Amino acid sequence: MEFHQLRYFIAAAEDLSISAAAKRLHVTQPALSRQIAVLEAELGVSLFDRIRKRIHLTEAGRFFLPKARQIVCDAETGAQQLREQFGKARRTLRLGFLPPFLDDLVAPAVREFRQRHPRAQVSLFELPPRAQLDRLRNHELDAAILGNISEGDRALFTIRTLSRHKMAAVLPEDHPLARKKSISLSALKGERWISLSDAFFPGRREFLRNLCTKAGFEPEIVSEVDSLSMMIGAVTAGEGVALMPEHCRKLPHSGCIFVPLAAPVPTTELLLVLPRQELSRELITLTSLIAELAAQIAKDLRDRR
Structure with a gap:
């Protein structure tokens, strides 16, 4: 291999x-x-x-x-650290992120950063939240872009809220409710549910349970998966339904439908997570660009509604 x-x-x-x-x-x-x-x-x-x-x-x-992403990430991180510590490579900023935010947030921010700091290097790592947090803790990432995290993890890092994103129901394309303009969360009472695994997305199972409890029912969680693509795949295969941020609609999802939720619409946070230490000038620039772009994306979404 x-x-x-x-x-x-x-x-x-x-x-x-x-x-x-x-x-x-x-x-x-x-x-x-x-x-x-x-x-x-x-x-x-x-x-x-x-x-x-x-x-x-x-x-x-x-x-x-x-797992393939993890292998590639570990190899690239190790090689870069080796070059920096024992070779002549310049210090590289390492940014972790979730896949739905690559094209409209991460890539533009890094592109602008490279124009302002042409000699600085940025390496990008697409990782689930738990892996990002572990690498931040081990000084293998300089910053991470991820969703809701536990109170215990919040206490270990500096947290900046970038934006909030509406949740949507993700249904198989042949589901009776798939063609509705919007549905209430309570309409999915009695469905089988797919959740993100707490081992990879800490707190997501409880997040789903809390939302469903507020809607008046206890979700029957039949499967837990370790990536957004696997969640979409499980829904497409007919294993159950799911909740995902509407921003994930841009991911390939042939075979399933994102259906907006009726008010009150639950939301999830997008967070910028940093180690509790003094930031370099380059990292301050990069994180400021990310925050500015996230605010602009949120404004554009509000203006389109």
């Missing part, structure tokens, strides 16, 4: 398209397909279903995706 094979698999899984992944990675489609096939042969499982020129993650693929 080679690192480039893992990167090819991750890109194809994120884009759900061999051609788009190949274009993003600047390789040919046959080369990318061949390396994914080699990876599948070595693992002994199919990571993708190929249906009418489209690809979809299999259950094994959804299971492996966050």
